[in-house]
Each structure stands twice: as C-alpha cells, then as structure tokens.
Amino acid sequence: MNAPSISVQMKCGDCPIRHRAVCARCDADELTALEEIKYYRTYEAGQTVIWSGDQMNFVGSVVSGIATLTQTMEDGRTQMVGLLLPSDFVGRPGREGAAYDVVATTDLTMCCFRKKPFEDLMNRTPHIAHRLLEMTLDELDAAREWMLVLGRKTAREKIASLLAIIARRDASLSPDGPQDDIVFDLPLTREAMADYLGLTLETVSRQMSALKKDGVILLEGKRHVTIPNMGRLMEEAGDDSDGGFLV
Amino acid sequence: MNAPSISVQMKCGDCPIRHRAVCARCDADELTALEEIKYYRTYEAGQTVIWSGDQMNFVGSVVSGIATLTQTMEDGRTQMVGLLLPSDFVGRPGREGAAYDVVATTDLTMCCFRKKPFEDLMNRTPHIAHRLLEMTLDELDAAREWMLVLGRKTAREKIASLLAIIARRDASLSPDGPQDDIVFDLPLTREAMADYLGLTLETVSRQMSALKKDGVILLEGKRHVTIPNMGRLMEEAGDDSDGGFLV
DNA sequence: ACCAGTCCTTGACGCAGATCAATTGGGAAA
DNA sequence: TTTCCCAATTGATCTGCGTCAAGGACTGGT
Numbered sequence: 311m312n313a314p315s316i317s318v319q320m321k322c323g324d325c326p327i328r329h330r331a332v333c334a335r336c337d338a339d340e341l342t343a344l345e346e347i348k349y350y351r352t353y354e355a356g357q358t359v360i361w362s363g364d365q366m367n368f369v370g371s372v373v374s375g376i377a378t379l380t381q382t383m384e385d386g387r388t389q390m391v392g393l394l395l396p397s398d399f400v401g402r403p404g405r406e407g408a409a410y411d412v413v414a415t416t417d418l419t420m421c422c423f424r425k426k427p428f429e430d431l432m433n434r435t436p437h438i439a440h441r442l443l444e445m446t447l448d449e450l451d452a453a454r455e456w457m458l459v460l461g462r463k464t465a466r467e468k469i470a471s472l473l474a475i476i477a478r479r480d481a482s483l484s485p486d487g488p489q490d491d492i493v494f495d496l497p498l499t500r501e502a503m504a505d506y507l508g509l510t511l512e513t514v515s516r517q518m519s520a521l522k523k524d525g526v527i528l529l530e531g532k533r534h535v536t537i538p539n540m541g542r543l544m545e546e547a548g549d550d551s552d553g554g555f556l557v
Numbered sequence: 558m559n560a561p562s563i564s565v566q567m568k569c570g571d572c573p574i575r576h577r578a579v580c581a582r583c584d585a586d587e588l589t590a591l592e593e594i595k596y597y598r599t600y601e602a603g604q605t606v607i608w609s610g611d612q613m614n615f616v617g618s619v620v621s622g623i624a625t626l627t628q629t630m631e632d633g634r635t636q637m638v639g640l641l642l643p644s645d646f647v648g649r650p651g652r653e654g655a656a657y658d659v660v661a662t663t664d665l666t667m668c669c670f671r672k673k674p675f676e677d678l679m680n681r682t683p684h685i686a687h688r689l690l691e692m693t694l695d696e697l698d699a700a701r702e703w704m705l706v707l708g709r710k711t712a713r714e715k716i717a718s719l720l721a722i723i724a725r726r727d728a729s730l731s732p733d734g735p736q737d738d739i740v741f742d743l744p745l746t747r748e749a750m751a752d753y754l755g756l757t758l759e760t761v762s763r764q765m766s767a768l769k770k771d772g773v774i775l776l777e778g779k780r781h782v783t784i785p786n787m788g789r790l791m792e793e794a795g796d797d798s799d800g801g802f803l804v
Numbered sequence: 805a806c807c808a809g810t811c812c813t814t815g816a817c818g819c820a821g822a823t824c825a826a827t828t829g830g831g832a833a834a
Numbered sequence: 835t836t837t838c839c840c841a842a843t844t845g846a847t848c849t850g851c852g853t854c855a856a857g858g859a860c861t862g863g864t
Binding site for chain 2: 404443444446449451457548
C-alpha cells in the first residue's frame with residue numbers, strides 16, 4: 311500500500327485545518343476510513359446549522375468561519391454557551407439530538423463525518439475515543455471557566471476576558487513572535503458579544519469605548535482590534551493565571 | 558468461577574451508591590479489578606478535599622455527603638462550578654492536576670480508585686471509556702445549562718432554578734410517587750447558594766423569603782423545604798422544558 | 805443560665821448595568 | 835453622488851441587586 315504522508319493525512323486530506331478528533335496516533339487505515347465518510351457543507355452568515363432538539367446525523371469540525379452555540383428562553387433572552395472557531399469540533403457522539411442551536415455568524419464551512427460510521431470507528435479505535443474524552447474535558451473546563459466570568463465578573467472584566475480569549479486563540483494560529491502587538495478582527499457583532507457575556511449590546515459598546523479610551527485596546531472602525539499589551543488586558547480581565555482558554 | 562451477583566457488584570461491592578463510572582456492561586473481572594484499587598476516604602464538613610492545581614492521584618465517587626467545585630479569584634470572589642451529590646463522579650482521567658477546589662460542605666465519604674490503575678483499566682476497557690465520555694457530556698450539558706442561569710436569569714429565577722435542581726435530584730432518589738409534595742433539606746448554606754448563583758447571601762435570603770411569602774415554597778426553619786407544586790416552581794425558574802439537570 | 809459563634813433575616817441606601825431613545829458612521833445599491 | 839440600511843455609539847433615566855449595618859435564632863460550651 312502506498313502509505314500517504316502522515317502530516318497531510320493528519321489534516322484530514324484537503325481540509326486546511328487540523329481536526330481535533332484526529333490525533334497523532336491515527337494510522338493510515340483510520341484516516342482512510344474517515345476520508346470515506348466525510349463531506350463538506352457550507353452555510354451563509356446568519357443561517358442556522360442545527361436547531362436545538364433536532365436529530366443530528368453528523369459530527370465534524372469547523373473548517374472556516376465562525377459559529378455559535380446558543381440557548382434561548384421562551385421570552386427571547388438568549389445566552390451563548392460556546393464559540394466555534396476553525397478546527398473546533400461539533401457533535402455529541404452517542405447522543406441523538408442537538409442540545410443547542412448552532413448558528414453560523416459568518417459564512418461557514420464545516421467538514422462533517424456521518425455520525426453512525428464515525429461512532430463505529432470510535433468504538434473500535436480506543437485512542438480516538440480517548441481523544442474525544444480529552445476534547446470534552448477541555449470544553450468542560452472552558453464552560454466552567456466561563457461560569458466564573460458570567461457569575462462574578464464586572465462588565466469591563468467580561469469584555470476584557472472575551473477579548474483575551476479571542477486574542478490568544480488568534481495568536482496561537484498566527485506564526486508571529488509571542489510579544490508583538492496582537493491584531494485581529496472581531497468575529498462577533500456587539501449583540502453576539504453581549505449574548506456571550508450576559509450583558510446588553512449597549513453595555514458592551516460602552517465598555518469597548520472605555521477600554522479604548524484607557525489605552526487597553528486600539529479600535530479601528532468597529533471591528534479591527536489591536537492589543538498593545540496582552541498582560542495589561544489580562545489584568546483587566548481579572549485573570550492573573552495565563553490559563554483561560556475557551557472551546 | 559463463582560460469578561457474583563451483578564446487581565450487587567454494579568454497586569461496587571459495599572458502596573451504598575451506584576458508581577456512575579460503572580455500567581451495565583461491566584463484567585465480573587472488571588468489577589474485581591475495580592475492587593482491588595479502591596479505598597474509602599472521609600472528610601469533615603468544611604475540609605478541602607483537593608486544592609486547585611494539586612496533583613490528583615485518584616478518581617472516585619461521592620458515597621455520602623455533599624461537596625462543591627469552586628473557583629476563586631485573587632480578590633476573593635468565588636464561583637461554584639459544580640455540586641457533587643452522592644453517586645457523582647470526581648476526577649479527570651488523563652489529566653494531571655485538579656482544575657478546581659473541591660470542598661466538603663457536609664461530612665463526606667468518597668469511594669476512590671487509584672488513578673493510574675483506573676486509567677489503565679479504562680484504556681483496555683472500551684465501554685468504561687465510553688461511559689466516561691457520556692458522563693463528561695452530561696456534565697458539559699449541565700455546565701452550559703448553568704451558563705444560561707448565570708448570564709440571563711433574575712435573582713428569583715436563579716433561586717427557583719437551584720431549588721428545582723435539588724428537588725428533582727432528590728425526588729429521583731426517593732421512591733415516592735411523582736406528584737406528591739417534594740420535601741428536602743437544603744444541603745447548602747445561603748452563602749454557598751449565593752456562590753453557586755452568582756449572587757450575594759443577602760439577595761438569596763431575600764428571594765427565599767419572597768418565594769415563601771408567595772407560596773412557591775414552604776420553609777420550616779432555615780433549611781427544611783417543601784415544594785407544594787413542582788410545575789409552579791419550574792415556571793418561576795423560567796424553565797418550561799422539564800429538562801434541566803445538574804451534575 | 806449565660807455566652808460566644810454561626811447562620812440567617814431585614815432595612816436603608818447607592819451604584820452598575822438595563823432600558824428607552826436619538827444620532828452617527830460606513831458600506832452597498834441605485 | 836445620493837440614499838438606504840444596519841451596526842454601533844452615546845445620552846438620560848430607571849431599577850435590581852450589591853453594600854453596609856443592625857439584630858434575631860439557633861447550637862454548643864462553660
């Protein structure tokens with residue numbers, strides 16, 4: 311057999327991202343098996359990928375674009391419970407339905423695996439099951455970290471926490487040196503930020519302006535952000551530990 | 558081989574609870590293996606079981622008593638991120654240290670398994686790994702459910718949500734008919750409730766009084782609670798769906 | 805009986821963030 | 835260029851919950 315290059319296959323064929331469900335121990339057979347059950351789907355900004363409660367017949371990863379996981383009460387109050395960036399995993403192996411609405415906030419491409427065969431592969435491949443457990447533990451840590459943000463932080467600290475997460479996530483993707491300015495475009499509207507932070511969009515806007523005035527961030531236009539001093543931002547977030555991760 | 562009664566072994570020998578990590582597919586050999594690496598530990602009310610960051614050399618379940626998972630900021634603000642009731646699992650297979658403080662809020666008995674041998678067993682026993690993934694997904698759902706509570710609910714709704722969780726959890730343990738009054742003793746101080754709900758103890762106290770005045774709950778002394786109408790309580794929680802579970 | 809300690813309740817007041825409302829800015833279509 | 839549209843900003847006011855403070859109800863110890 312003509313063994314394919316692992317480094318390419320690790321990234322799941324032609325996906326430009328590294329699937330988190332795929333790990334260093336995956337061998338060529340497993341990768342071929344994944345290749346056979348995978349397909350791509352694209353969604354437009356604003357489209358709902360899955361409604362809470364719907365049957366979900368795939369798992370997969372975000373390839374490009376941003377999606378959110380949200381919960382809504384009958385009276386319309388909504389809380390975002392997860393932010394899905396490229397390479398993040400979506401799906402609940404072993405579960406029937408979706409627990410939350412998944413919404414594309416930008417144009418979105420997903421790399422999906424049909425669920426049943428994926429579960430079969432998982433069941434006969436211990437290290438994939440192991441990897442999924444690790445990923446789920448990561449998400450649990452992130453969710454609990456966020457509980458502290460929602461329950462105990464001020465509006466200013468909440469905003470700083472969110473910016474820190476996005477900045478860190480973004481910086482880890484780019485190959486820049488670690489202590490340069492961090493520059494990125496916010497992938498969320500003020501309203502989406504508010505739904506993530508348990509605030510109103512007005513409060514988000516005011517605190518963004520305040521952080522800008524105080525030199526914690528630079529803002530060009532509405533979305534383009536520069537972090538001149540990551541340490542300062544993390545102080546503002548009330549977050550000494552450089553832990554703090556999300557999704 | 559003299560196969561032991563599964564129904565007894567399912568409960569892990571002499572533990573009075575059913576370990577969630579042990580499932581219907583566990584066979585006698587696996588149960589024996591667990592039996593060999595298990596031990597009990599007891600803690601007094603108020604004692605800290607594990608400090609965040611500490612090396613954790615066991616996993617296990619709560620046998621009796623209540624423990625909490627909490628995070629604390631440097632300035633002392635604390636947020637509870639999990640409530641551990643009997644049969645709940647503690648531990649992060651595959652992880653080195655503890656991510657949160659675990660504190661006994663009442664006298665507590667834990668049934669522990671030494672971590673390394675437990676992980677070995679998990680690694681060679683797919684259905685135990687599978688069970689752990691399921692448990693972790695449950696906890697993730699619970700954490701995300703709680704994010705909605707923390708981010709978007711009012712103080713009154715928060716209190717009602719917490720009471721509903723404890724009531725439901727309690728009712729599922731007792732063999733009573735489903736539509737009787739639900740009666741239980743609150744396992745938490747007002748301060749612990751506040752730390753769970755992102756409130757102050759004074760607000761918790763006021764809202765408890767308000768719910769009592771409005772007949773949503775009956776209070777005898779400080780801790781003894783009767784829920785005359787579970788549906789009413791869940792309305793107050795802003796929670797139509799009878800989902801809603803926690804840890 | 806008395807005291808000390810802990811937990812809880814209740815009141816008075818202030819403030820962070822919500823609500824309501826008006827205006828600005830910037831990109832796309834005509 | 836003008837117009838439209840939607841995201842975002844900013845201001846004015848309101849309010850739910852936090853803060854500070856005083857006191858009550860148990861419990862266990864002496």
